[in-house]
Amino acid sequence: MSLFSSLKLREWREDDIAPMAEIEQQAYPYPWSAGILRDCLHAGHLGWTAWSRGELVAYSVVQAVLDEAHLLNLCTAPAWQGQGVGRGMLSWVMQQCAAREMQRMLLEVRASNTPALGLYRALGFEQDGVRKGYYPATGGREDAHGWRI
Numbered sequence: 395m396s397l398f399s400s401l402k403l404r405e406w407r408e409d410d411i412a413p414m415a416e417i418e419q420q421a422y423p424y425p426w427s428a429g430i431l432r433d434c435l436h437a438g439h440l441g442w443t444a445w446s447r448g449e450l451v452a453y454s455v456v457q458a459v460l461d462e463a464h465l466l467n468l469c470t471a472p473a474w475q476g477q478g479v480g481r482g483m484l485s486w487v488m489q490q491c492a493a494r495e496m497q498r499m500l501l502e503v504r505a506s507n508t509p510a511l512g513l514y515r516a517l518g519f520e521q522d523g524v525r526k527g528y529y530p531a532t533g534g535r536e537d538a539h540g541w542r543i
């Protein structure tokens with residue numbers, strides 16, 4: 395049995411915000427705050443959390459716009475990375491979106507985010523342009539690569 399298939403997945407809810415915000419701090423150079431996460435939850439964005447024995451392992455947030463899914467966040471807690479969790483989570487999120495009649499998924503990713511770029515490529519996403527200076531970065535701005543499937 396793969397590690398991912400041993401995780402317990404469910405839709406996100408209010409008491410997920412604090413553990414998610416903690417992982418944000420560990421996983422991203424520019425983490426989302428608890429406030430941003432809460433705004434996304436209250437805005438009705440879709441989200442899922444994956445758990446192992448009460449420990450938050452991974453999560454994802456998606457904004458549905460008509461038949462399009464915009465992947466806003468996908469994160470594996472650093473201690474759990476490199477074990478197939480991100481791949482399993484993204485596949486599962488894509489299935490959830492397809493089940494809700496969404497035909498496409500798009501996302502932005504930092505040009506320097508090698509693990510994420512590898513994951514999106516591995517799951518069949520294709521690059522769809524560059525958004526110049528989309529992200530804040532040390533000493534300036536960083537481009538985003540747009541990807542879609």
Ligand SMILES: CC(C)(COP(=O)(O)OP(=O)(O)OC[C@H]1O[C@@H](n2cnc3c(N)ncnc32)[C@H](O)[C@@H]1OP(=O)(O)O)[C@@H](O)C(=O)NCCC(=O)NCCS
Pocket residue numbers: 421422467468469470471474475476477478479480481482502503504507508509510512513514516
């Ligand atoms: C991107 C992220 C979600 C990947 O999660 P993960 O659980 O470590 O990924 P997996 O172990 O499932 O790896 C899946 C694929 O991603 C790619 N990948 C993962 N880590 C990689 C690395 N360090 N370097 C290159 N490619 C990598 C590979 O293609 C890998 O497939 P493979 O194992 O068959 O080679 C994780 O690195 C993360 O949470 N990063 C911080 C948050 C973030 O940047 N999210 C993306 C925002 S757009």
